[in-house]
Amino acid sequence: MRSLVDSLLVALRKMRRLSVFLLLLFFLETPLWGQDSIRLQKTYQTRKAWVAAANIGGYGGTMIALYRSWYLNYPRSSFHTFNDISEWKQMDKFGHLYSAYIQSSASTDLWKWAGLNKKSRIWVGGLSGAVYQTAIEILDGYSADWGWSWSDFSTNLLGSGAYIAQALTWDEQRIQLKFSFHRKNYNDPLLNNRSDRLFGTSWSERMLKDYNGQTYWASVRLAPFFKGHRLPPWLSIAVGHGAEGLFGGHENMATDASGIVTFDRRDIARVRQWYLSPDIDWTQIKTNKKAVRVLFTFLNAFKFPAPALSYSKGRWRVLPFYF
Numbered sequence: 667m668r669s670l671v672d673s674l675l676v677a678l679r680k681m682r683r684l685s686v687f688l689l690l691l692f693f694l695e696t697p698l699w700g701q702d703s704i705r706l707q708k709t710y711q712t713r714k715a716w717v718a719a720a721n722i723g724g725y726g727g728t729m730i731a732l733y734r735s736w737y738l739n740y741p742r743s744s745f746h747t748f749n750d751i752s753e754w755k756q757m758d759k760f761g762h763l764y765s766a767y768i769q770s771s772a773s774t775d776l777w778k779w780a781g782l783n784k785k786s787r788i789w790v791g792g793l794s795g796a797v798y799q800t801a802i803e804i805l806d807g808y809s810a811d812w813g814w815s816w817s818d819f820s821t822n823l824l825g826s827g828a829y830i831a832q833a834l835t836w837d838e839q840r841i842q843l844k845f846s847f848h849r850k851n852y853n854d855p856l857l858n859n860r861s862d863r864l865f866g867t868s869w870s871e872r873m874l875k876d877y878n879g880q881t882y883w884a885s886v887r888l889a890p891f892f893k894g895h896r897l898p899p900w901l902s903i904a905v906g907h908g909a910e911g912l913f914g915g916h917e918n919m920a921t922d923a924s925g926i927v928t929f930d931r932r933d934i935a936r937v938r939q940w941y942l943s944p945d946i947d948w949t950q951i952k953t954n955k956k957a958v959r960v961l962f963t964f965l966n967a968f969k970f971p972a973p974a975l976s977y978s979k980g981r982w983r984v985l986p987f988y989f
Contacts, residue, residue: 749816
């Protein structure tokens with residue numbers, strides 16, 4: 667437990683300087699509001715304090731929760747790197763890409779509510795996703811079973827970069843990254859036991875760890891690209907990527923410390939899956955109710971369940987309903 671706490675403190679110290687730098691940026695915004703009313707300035711300053719506290723508290727809480735669900739039962743080590751680009755059909759890289767993008771989006775929305783000007787909130791909020799994900803990568807660097815991954819770090823930057831680039835170019839997110847998950851259960855008890863050992867038993871653990879049930883989507887809003895047509899502003903088309911048959915990082919086999927094979931299902935094919943499906947951009951549905959807008963923003967992080975066209979193992983399939 668002591669080594670666990672020490673690693674957490676190391677990660678927090680590593681990210682502290684960058685976090686302080688980002689937080690200082692919004693305090694420097696105050697002179698830009700000289701023509702605003704004193705009351706509005708006070709409102710924005712109060713909101714900034716709340717957003718800063720939410721970022722710090724949310725970051726700390728997330729780190730602790732992640733430790734308990736991911737790192738707690740694994741041995742620690744000195745900081746080291748690890749090349750995992752070939753593992754899990756790169757599903758973990760899609761996860762880093764998505765997580766950094768969503769965190770950047772959420773943070774930018776909070777800074778907008780706090781009154782930060784557009785360019786500053788895009789950069790401060792947009793970089794938040796990469797900052798948070800990089801802190802997690804530092805924790806990986808102290809784990810004996812993993813390590814700092816340059817490919818993970820790169821996809822963290824790519825996820826935040828995707829958000830920042832669209833915000834600066836289009837002043838909106840025309841291509842949004844989304845997520846969907848369905849829990850996988852198997853008729854074979856051996857596969858269920860293996861899944862429990864690898865991915866956990868609770869629904870939340872499976873959603874976080876089980877790549878066999880995850881799908882990552884790029885959802886493209888159609889109206890901005892087809893301005894001559896009268897398309898609903900919320901209508902989108904999503905391209906998804908998933909995988910199945912993954913019961914190990916590189917292959918479906920495991921051995922114990924003595925080298926004895928404890929699991930061997932190399933007969934199960936490890937395959938990618940591609941999807942094409944209609945989707946909804948909930949943020950384009952107009953409403954005057956703040957609670958509904960917040961709900962729509964939350965829903966927009968996830969792919970809407972809908973029929974899908976699937977491609978895998980060289981075959982196309984029509985799925986009446988997919989999530």
